Amino acid sequence: MQRGETYLSPPLRAVMPQGGPDGAPDSVSFDAVxxxxxxxxxRELLVLIAGGATARDVAARLGISPLTARKHRENLMxxxxxxxxAELATFAVRLGLPIG
Structure with a gap:
């Protein structure tokens, strides 16, 4: 990796749009993502985490303990x-999931 370049994990690299002939990004198919x-x-957990929810927020929303919420996040990642x-949020956007 050269200085000033951005590192993307292999799964994200696979789903990032590539520039077309005119420089505009191609659309990414759901299958590719x-x-x-x-x-x-x-998916529900992904939306919550990508939207900035803390383990405590996720726990309250799903009716689980914060420790369980953290473990679910680790397993999903x-x-x-x-x-x-940030990578989870990017992945959620590529899936077309609502984040907010």
Whole structure:
């Protein structure tokens, strides 16, 4: 990696739009983004985390303990091979999930 370049994990690199001939990004298909099948609960968790919810917020919303919420986040990140909330948010946007 050269100085000044941005690092993206392999899963994110695979779903980032590539510039077309005119420099405009191509659209990313759902199949390209959903390389790992997610359950309804995992998508719900992804939306909450990507929207900036803390473990306490997720716990209150889903009726689980904050420790369980943190563990779910760790498991989701491991499953998707992502390493930060920013990567989770980017992945959620690429899936077309509502974040806010």
């Amino acid at each position: 959903s390389h790992v099948p997610l359950t309804r609960r995992e 491991r499953k998707l091979e992502l390493h930060s909330a």
